[in-house]
Amino acid sequence: MTVISMLSVNCDRLSRSLFQLAEIGKLPNEGVCRLAFSTEDMLARQLVQSWMVEAGMTVRIDRAGNIIGRYAGRSESAAALATGSHIDTVPVGGRYDGCLGVLAGIEMVRVLQENNVRLHHPIEVIVFTDEERSVIGAKAMAGEIQEGPDYYARLDGTSIQTCLSKIGGAWSQIATAKRDHTEVAAFVELHVEQGGVLENMGTAIGVVDGIVGQYRFAVTVVGRMNHAGTTPMNMRKDALVAAAQVVLAVNKIAVETPGEQVATVGCLNVSPNATNTVPGRVDLRIDLRDLSQAHLEFLVTLMEKEFAAIATATDTQITMRETLHILPTLAAPHIKETIQEVCEKAGLSYLHLPSRAGHDAQEIGRFTEMGMIFVPSRDGLSHSEAEYTSPEQCAQGANVLLQTFLELDRRYAIRPTAPSK
């Protein structure tokens, strides 16, 4: 009998799959353009399905277009243990973001199949629809489609109805894609870290504590437009001088408040934006992320207080409007423990960190227990042609995924039912 704790993935095979998939939509500088619902996306979906079938999985497509590859368990009545990610990319993306999670899942099943190992639980490898723009696949599985079809229309005007029908989905029946924890007992996603923490620390594996919640605010600063030559300094209400203080206040709150939050003013527009005119108005956007909703709310109150003081000091009006709020999703503690133990047994360095980017796991974690495994990405780059994770690093991540599944299979088998969420 195979000693399953000795199993490991085939580094070359995983690497070959990554490169083969990256041929579809390949860009000149090693990048990939494979937008969701494009011809390239459909070709890639075909290829991945063929690999799933070769690995002994049955494949179905739900009404949200998610591809669900299923490797039967010894108990078909047991809830599935699932992994997966996405294979669509941003317009100038790389080979690893999303694809690694899908292909490591398939590689894991290949290893089980070639070693004639069948776990207690069914294993699912899921390719979620359109993670990069709408996250519609994972949202549908979580029953979180709240917007109408117009919200999901593509930038080129193509309707979501047309898009979904191209890939085997159906907008009118998208509600049927909803699942719960009795069907999927746990979901673990392997992904490249989209920051430089692991690389900077020289650490092999990131044990993700959760996926941060996010606020976005639109801030408007209204002063008084004036001639930059003829208006004495003491008669000005310069909206940009006030907005500069807002930018620095946001940065100071993020840097100086204890915690791991990030806050950014990435977008700022000056009006009328003419060299010889004192700015009358500035519009800027704040992006704020943290793993704790309570801490996020505390940071927002700090900002509101600072902005009110700046408005008074500069004799301007500052208004702040929430434009986005996503709740944090925490990883299940016992899944984090499992990943950590796997790393320790394998002698792999690891550290705990939040995911500050969104992932399919963020939605799936709303209805079942979730965990994420990160591997380093060179220079912390993603959404870039320069995105790179070495074959060895990819294989290390895939091995941690494999061993985590083997251990979770044991743990969940002991539980009479999947844990309530």
Add this chain to the structure above:
Amino acid sequence: MTVISMLSVNCDRLSRSLFQLAEIGKLPNEGVCRLAFSTEDMLARQLVQSWMVEAGMTVRIDRAGNIIGRYAGRSESAAALATGSHIDTVPVGGRYDGCLGVLAGIEMVRVLQENNVRLHHPIEVIVFTDEERSVIGAKAMAGEIQEGPDYYARLDGTSIQTCLSKIGGAWSQIATAKRDHTEVAAFVELHVEQGGVLENMGTAIGVVDGIVGQYRFAVTVVGRMNHAGTTPMNMRKDALVAAAQVVLAVNKIAVETPGEQVATVGCLNVSPNATNTVPGRVDLRIDLRDLSQAHLEFLVTLMEKEFAAIATATDTQITMRETLHILPTLAAPHIKETIQEVCEKAGLSYLHLPSRAGHDAQEIGRFTEMGMIFVPSRDGLSHSEAEYTSPEQCAQGANVLLQTFLELDRRYAIRPTAPSK
């Protein structure tokens, strides 16, 4: 014989002329659109020339298209005493900016004519070509046309050759428009103040100390573009955080350094300007003005020092490139004294102030003695449909102009030759 010190302008007639001129290019909300070289500009030039002739002036147009109305003096060999301004407007301008200086000059000559007064010196009333965009008329008279014809092409692509030929000028002979102090002994321009100082102080007349010099700088801040979610605060090189410090440093230097300088960041562009991206680059423009070239240079060194410190503190690169430098033009002390004495005799409140906007007088002051008289503009507004100076305020300014000319006529008559410049 007329007691010339008792002469005064006709308030109603001046006001009627202002309104009549404002009919040409009139906008719905009391504003005026009369762009240089437009049909409206040409109609207005015809009207002003007819008024000059009615007031007893001979009229010529130089090769820069400047209209020069000349009221003969008792000594035709004496250098002229000149006034004037412009009658072109910005796209949404008012009735007073420029026009008041031209029409007050004509009103002054009307008063002399109807009282049969002829001064020792010839008097000139000059309408300068295109003050609002290129200042080409006054520059040509000062011999300061250094750029090629492409520089003066209009935004709609019309060549300066075509434009000048429409109004009686000729690009190929523009150098002949150059004059010197032996032809024009002094130039005094009446203009609405384009700031709110006179109105705020409740003062009738501004005695202009000079027209400020100006620097413009293009500043580029280069940081490192990154994902706003995944990049920890301590791994960022945020170009906007550095640029915000630049904006505040410019403002602090202008506010806190003793002096009357103004400094403005009116234009700022963030790249890539996306909510979820730490800005990698910011381009901004600084406008700096003061009456003293030495003080301007001192302020620039303060900025350079501050920017270097900001670059170090934020780990960004900050570069500063001069894009414009205009030397200050000081008013002639004895012309300022004359204006001041005229105000005192007339019982009009006055104060000394710099002009922080450019005027035709700035160029003319490069080759002859120059002075400027300001009257208040409601709310300090100009380049606006809401621009307003009351008929009485206009007449007060025109009377100060008239009395100043009468006094300068006496003073210059004593001098054997025009003062060297």
